[in-house]
Amino acid sequence: MNMPLASLPLESLVFDNRFVRELPGDPQTANHRRQVENACYSLVLPTKVSSPRLVAYSREVTDLLNLSEATCESPLFTEVFVGNRLLPAMVPFAMCYGGHQFGNWAGQLGDGRAINLGEVVNHRGERWVLQLKGAGPTPYSRRADGLAVLRSSVREFLCSEAMFHLGIPTTRALSVVTTGEQVLRDMFYDGHPKNEPGAVVCRVAPSFLRFGNFEILAARGETGLLQKLVDYTIRTDFPHLGPPSPETYSRWFEEICRTTSAMILHWMRVGFVHGVMNTDNMSILGLTIDYGPYGWLEGFDADWTPNTTDAQGRRYCFGNQPHIGQWNLVKLANAIYPLVNKDEPFKEALALYNQLFQQGWNKMMADKLGLQAFNAATDDLLIAELLELLQGVETDMTIFFRNLAQVTMSENGKNGNIQDLPDWLMEACYQPQQLNEDYRKKMTGWLHAYLARLQRDNLPDEVRQRRMNRVNPKYVFRNYLAQRAIDKAETGDFSLVGELLELLRRPYDEQPGKEEFAVKRPEWARNRAGCSMLSCSS
Numbered sequence: 205m206n207m208p209l210a211s212l213p214l215e216s217l218v219f220d221n222r223f224v225r226e227l228p229g230d231p232q233t234a235n236h237r238r239q240v241e242n243a244c245y246s247l248v249l250p251t252k253v254s255s256p257r258l259v260a261y262s263r264e265v266t267d268l269l270n271l272s273e274a275t276c277e278s279p280l281f282t283e284v285f286v287g288n289r290l291l292p293a294m295v296p297f298a299m300c301y302g303g304h305q306f307g308n309w310a311g312q313l314g315d316g317r318a319i320n321l322g323e324v325v326n327h328r329g330e331r332w333v334l335q336l337k338g339a340g341p342t343p344y345s346r347r348a349d350g351l352a353v354l355r356s357s358v359r360e361f362l363c364s365e366a367m368f369h370l371g372i373p374t375t376r377a378l379s380v381v382t383t384g385e386q387v388l389r390d391m392f393y394d395g396h397p398k399n400e401p402g403a404v405v406c407r408v409a410p411s412f413l414r415f416g417n418f419e420i421l422a423a424r425g426e427t428g429l430l431q432k433l434v435d436y437t438i439r440t441d442f443p444h445l446g447p448p449s450p451e452t453y454s455r456w457f458e459e460i461c462r463t464t465s466a467m468i469l470h471w472m473r474v475g476f477v478h479g480v481m482n483t484d485n486m487s488i489l490g491l492t493i494d495y496g497p498y499g500w501l502e503g504f505d506a507d508w509t510p511n512t513t514d515a516q517g518r519r520y521c522f523g524n525q526p527h528i529g530q531w532n533l534v535k536l537a538n539a540i541y542p543l544v545n546k547d548e549p550f551k552e553a554l555a556l557y558n559q560l561f562q563q564g565w566n567k568m569m570a571d572k573l574g575l576q577a578f579n580a581a582t583d584d585l586l587i588a589e590l591l592e593l594l595q596g597v598e599t600d601m602t603i604f605f606r607n608l609a610q611v612t613m614s615e616n617g618k619n620g621n622i623q624d625l626p627d628w629l630m631e632a633c634y635q636p637q638q639l640n641e642d643y644r645k646k647m648t649g650w651l652h653a654y655l656a657r658l659q660r661d662n663l664p665d666e667v668r669q670r671r672m673n674r675v676n677p678k679y680v681f682r683n684y685l686a687q688r689a690i691d692k693a694e695t696g697d698f699s700l701v702g703e704l705l706e707l708l709r710r711p712y713d714e715q716p717g718k719e720e721f722a723v724k725r726p727e728w729a730r731n732r733a734g735c736s737m738l739s740c741s742s
């Protein structure tokens with residue numbers, strides 16, 4: 205009898221642990237902090253916890269693994285994905301990587317609180333690495349404890365799934381489980397540590413390799429191992445590039461430039477700010493990875509960063525993300541240079557990054573505005589003027605673009621000279637007192653120009669609206685929504701986590717009855733920790 209695919213028990217997951225099989229590991233197996241040379245990983249076991257409780261799991265990710273609802277709700281599932289029990293084919297390990305943090309080489313970092321359980325091959329032949337975050341220390345934990353708290357775990361779990369449903373490349377999250385243990389955290393590094401509930405997220409991705417996995421080997425002069433890891437990566441995750449060779453390495457780098465540029469364009473489209481774009485947080489597959497002090501733009505502001513650690517330099521603010529993407533790619537290029545030994549391919553790929561970003565940006569903005577196609581002659585100015593208006597007066601980015609679709613072409617005739625700001629626009633404005641004469645004049649002027657531009661395209665309103673609503677989400681994982689779910693979860697009530705998970709599965713749909721989750725940030729959240737200010741402490 206053929207068992208239906210969607211009802212496989214946990215024990216039937218098929219593992220093929222290629223990373224540990226093909227690459228050299230650390231010969232030491234004791235779990236103490238150390239520098240790990242000439243190796244890509246260290247074997248390490250998750251730490252057992254006292255009383256795990258399942259907070260939530262993602263249906264779409266369980267589908268990828270062909271797990272049934274009953275399996276996910278079984279005690280074994282919770283035990284395995286908190287790290288208390290291993291399935292027989294699991295070979296847990298932590299990876300060695302380094303990174304440039306805030307512009308400086310930081311040496312060995314590594315999976316300090318991530319433990320890979322193994323690589324599952326699903327019924328479609330896809331490879332999915334399962335990784336626990338917060339399951340205890342590893343040789344790479346440095347001075348930290350290897351743990352994670354509930355607030356940051358809920359943020360990672362919900363945001364990675366929200367990003368996926370927005371159509372943005374990302375690592376996925378299978379589950380989040382509380383451990384029953386307390387974890388001491390000084391949230392703002394200001395001498396006020398507090399006990400918080402511990403939790404473990406199980407992340408899922410085809411690969412968790414970062415730029416930093418390659419950088420550490422180059423920095424140590426371990427060129428042979430660097431080549432081994434690059435060849436492994438190409439064979440495993442980029443087989444379409446052909447067998448490894450210096451030419452293949454160049455094409456590989458070019459592809460990373462492409463995927464990184466595409467990922468950051470998506471972030472810019474939806475107002476996502478990663479918050480810590482260190483090279484150890486850059487996925488080799490161009491996936492959004494390591495959800496820490498990230499945030500979503502409320503008021504449109506290129507200088508905004510949610511990360512208090514970065515409040516001074518604003519290196520990782522919204523508007524700087526495209527530039528930092530390239531800066532990080534330069535660091536990766538330096539790392540793999542010894543395998544190619546030519547400047548040109550790298551220079552060309554880095555130039556391509558800029559070009560793709562610029563083209564992509566123009567197309568993305570045209571899509572957000574509902575234009576048929578970007579036309580530099582008219583649209584450069586239209587877009588620049590709009591961004592200046594949005595930046596000048598605190599305007600909710602998500603609501604503005606979503607509501608802009610409500611403009612109808614007949615409005616031009618009806619309100620030949622729009623005197624006042626339309627209601628849909630007022631819904632996006634945070635501070636009515638900012639809307640002075642000058643702004644009103646400029647904004648109504650812009651709306652006229654926009655309507656005239658739409659007339660030239662002459663797309664039916666409904667067609668344009670439908671297109672705009674596919675790129676301008678109604679629901680994003682607003683910072684204050686995350687905080688509401690966390691506040692509740694910390695009292696043991698996980699209902700809002702479940703409700704938001706459900707809501708964020710369809711971010712582009714209107715979802716009548718759910719409008720309370722699409723409104724602008726309430727005033728209580730303006731300066732509240734966790735809503736507008738986050739730190740790396742999680």
Ligand code: AMP
Pocket residue numbers: 313314315316317318344345346348349350351352480484485494496740742
């Ligand atoms: P992040 O800023 O979260 O990307 O982390 C940078 C480095 O610090 C990575 O090597 C992490 O694994 C490590 N790290 C962060 N938090 C912890 C923790 N609580 N315990 C151990 N290592 C950590």
Ligand code: MG
Pocket residue numbers: 484485494
């Ligand atoms: Mg990280």
